[in-house]
Amino acid sequence: MSDFRSLLEAFDNKFPDRDYRIEIVSPEFTSVCPKTGQPDFGTMTITYTPDQKCVELKSLKFYLQSYRNEGIFYENVTNTILDDLVAVLEPRWMKVQADFNARGGITETVTVEHRA
Amino acid sequence: MSDFRSLLEAFDNKFPDRDYRIEIVSPEFTSVCPKTGQPDFGTMTITYTPDQKCVELKSLKFYLQSYRNEGIFYENVTNTILDDLVAVLEPRWMKVQADFNARGGITETVTVEHRA
Amino acid sequence: MSDFRSLLEAFDNKFPDRDYRIEIVSPEFTSVCPKTGQPDFGTMTITYTPDQKCVELKSLKFYLQSYRNEGIFYENVTNTILDDLVAVLEPRWMKVQADFNARGGITETVTVEHRA
Amino acid sequence: MSDFRSLLEAFDNKFPDRDYRIEIVSPEFTSVCPKTGQPDFGTMTITYTPDQKCVELKSLKFYLQSYRNEGIFYENVTNTILDDLVAVLEPRWMKVQADFNARGGITETVTVEHRA
Amino acid sequence: MSDFRSLLEAFDNKFPDRDYRIEIVSPEFTSVCPKTGQPDFGTMTITYTPDQKCVELKSLKFYLQSYRNEGIFYENVTNTILDDLVAVLEPRWMKVQADFNARGGITETVTVEHRA
């Protein structure tokens, strides 16, 4: 659980009888490497099937921006964002994929999934 | 159900014995954000297997253009277009995918499916 | 069945013991809209697993060119080309996909399949 | 001169001693064809060398959105946007390029230039 | 001079005091090879600086469609289209570029220019 979870807001899903998919892509994610203090950059892709709640986009933007000056590892930030969103939205299914920019000529992608 | 459903026209499927797929892509969809009053832009992709009826393309164009000055959220417009088309065409299967342009650096895609 | 079916020629499949796939792409397909008289343009993709016969490419080219001045709807031309090819080749499996160019900002793809 | 010119706001160029270039791309421009009443879509690219004033981006967004329900021809809208911006900004040089989406399979680009 | 020149219609240039550029791209040009009788396909790009007249887009579409069943060589069709447009529009400058699809693995582009 991150310190920023409370920033996330939800609105009622008006079509709960139907399984459908929402995909949100944020190519301007940035955080800080806890080892080197250097900024990391990446694309955060959140895909989910809502149950009773959908994430409010503006609140999600502020939530993701909160990591801007946080020192956190790739694997941790991806799992934490999934945990926060699952706690707030209780979706039927959710996937968070984080594609980080190359460092030292090497690129890493972390993909985490939750199933209700 | 939208106010524009009656704009949709259908013609008889001449090959009802065969399951086949029609995909229609409209990259010029635009509506208005009900919160900010700002225009939204996106690509609407409609894929379906017709049963007895196919959608007439010109009527679909006018139907989609009707949202031009409507204030409606992403999730609602996608589900409503599916509802309208399913009511008029009674397809064996249909999917509506809406890819909205980035707002605040964040892009959203909504994908809704119907199976007869 | 089109008027042009007799243009299609076949040659013997020399490898009938093996299930394999042939894909033919013709990006220069053109016919005429029966409503407006305006030319339509598209890409015709034919994929099949031959049984005893393969289509002769030059005859297929002439067959597809026969639609140049024909007034025919998207759904009809795609299904008719499949019917003609299935009748002449009796393939184990065949798919015809027609990707038509945008009209009024809207693009349509029709995909039809036959299984022996 | 358009009815919307007064929407444009400028701010002081803090580097008037230097000739430099600002390019603004708005891929979500839409107006209406005065003949058919059908919506037109395109990308508006504005490039200029400021003299004493730079255009304020948010006011430019509102200005461009004002054409949403206006009936106006390609050539006229491009020349009019240049006239309005030149009147408000008095730039050393300015170019407006409008790339309109295909209609009837045909695409048009209009490019207009002003030199002080 | 082609038989189709009379199809071209012009409208008054409302901005004759300004040198500006109009580019029209028609990726659905088709004619017939006079030698083989086989259809040719290509993209016709017309760029010009209007003087007193601009070409009306719908009439240009019909004009270009007239070549659909004409037997004419690459070099001739490109030069003839330039001649017809120059005669009707009397532009300050005009360029016609024809990019023909590959035949026998070889692609040809013809580019013709007129300066008043």
Next chain:
Amino acid sequence: MSDFRSLLEAFDNKFPDRDYRIEIVSPEFTSVCPKTGQPDFGTMTITYTPDQKCVELKSLKFYLQSYRNEGIFYENVTNTILDDLVAVLEPRWMKVQADFNARGGITETVTVEHRA
């Protein structure tokens, strides 16, 4: 079986306990059309799971070059290359895909598979 099979050389697979995949792409394949005498060009893609033997790359290059002046149809050359490679390597699984360049505006791909 081709005349060139003996050109193919194999080396021992050092990891026979593991199922893995090797994909070899040769975009410079050329042969001759037996009907017209005209050269054909294409990309040959060979994918396989080795059993006890892997193909030696240089010998494969010489083998594929042997078709340079051979008159052979698309379907035959693809099936023959598969037959030769299967005979020499006895793989657990193999696929040969041949993507030939457009002739008369039409492209053909042949895909052939072998399973031990």
Next chain:
Amino acid sequence: MSDFRSLLEAFDNKFPDRDYRIEIVSPEFTSVCPKTGQPDFGTMTITYTPDQKCVELKSLKFYLQSYRNEGIFYENVTNTILDDLVAVLEPRWMKVQADFNARGGITETVTVEHRA
């Protein structure tokens, strides 16, 4: 002049007799909008012909990172970076181009040049 200028380090150009060009692209530039407090993202491209000094890349990285939490407008940051680099390097020629990501569907690029 920015507060960060002193971060920039230079090394001696070993080839001062030759006019040559160095281009440095930093696609991970981020600052903050002074109006909205929202982060901006962009690509900073620095091109120059060195005289006696070249910029040390690591120091340039730290210099560009210093803007991470600074509130500064597009035009100002681009001109200021040029001023700082010119002061430290005294190049024969330098260009700074800043391509900022879309905000409200609108993209801005600022290009500033210095000539000794």
Next chain:
Amino acid sequence: MSDFRSLLEAFDNKFPDRDYRIEIVSPEFTSVCPKTGQPDFGTMTITYTPDQKCVELKSLKFYLQSYRNEGIFYENVTNTILDDLVAVLEPRWMKVQADFNARGGITETVTVEHRA
């Protein structure tokens, strides 16, 4: 097992209760052909589901760089890297894919998988 296995370091997976996927792409892999002594270049893609341990990225970079002057065949290096990583990380699942640059106009990709 390579001589470089000891270079690989692991850190504890903090989310062992969840099956998730990490993909690491290193497009700057280079080794030497043991036959010709010529350098080989390629992209190494490592994908895995961690169990108790994740690979430390910097140590992986040094590990992969160790092959820089090693003479080793495509199939061997791919299998050996998998063996080393499996020994150190004991992942639930892992795949190593090596895409080598063209030699003599021919490209080879080797894909190796491990399942716990």
Next chain:
Amino acid sequence: MSDFRSLLEAFDNKFPDRDYRIEIVSPEFTSVCPKTGQPDFGTMTITYTPDQKCVELKSLKFYLQSYRNEGIFYENVTNTILDDLVAVLEPRWMKVQADFNARGGITETVTVEHRA
């Protein structure tokens, strides 16, 4: 001068009063390396302004195919093709560009020009 020059045929330029440009792209050029006997592949691009004569495309195709089994260096084949075409067509201007595929990871392009 090559042995194949006599294969080139010309037809009369019907628009000799106008300077215009013809570009011919042949992406299926192949010859043989005189040193190694290995086939070379490349794209031959011929651009010219005709005077009294244009090259007949089919004859050009046969001319270029003649190099299929010829041993000839990159620089020589490019210059020789220019010499042959200039001798036959006497163009006002001509450029021949040969882009050869990579060998040993290295690509070469030769560009030769003639001005009357």
Next chain:
Amino acid sequence: MSDFRSLLEAFDNKFPDRDYRIEIVSPEFTSVCPKTGQPDFGTMTITYTPDQKCVELKSLKFYLQSYRNEGIFYENVTNTILDDLVAVLEPRWMKVQADFNARGGITETVTVEHRA
């Protein structure tokens, strides 16, 4: 001057009366950073107009490979390669462009020119 200059071999330009251009692209250049000991990767593009001599491609490949384990800065390696090639070939004009891969999210290109 590098230690490897003597590796470069030249052959006689058979067309010295004509100014023409040769471009050689080597996307597999690698050297070592003298500061960090880490490998650098890039694409070396050499363009020149030969006078009496052309560079022999295989010798150029060996020459470029010599930098594989050399510690040398971006600016130095680019200028040195130009110096070596100019000394050996005495070309009428030559340009060397080195595009290095990103390090720390920053990419550098060095472009050096020589004119006889």
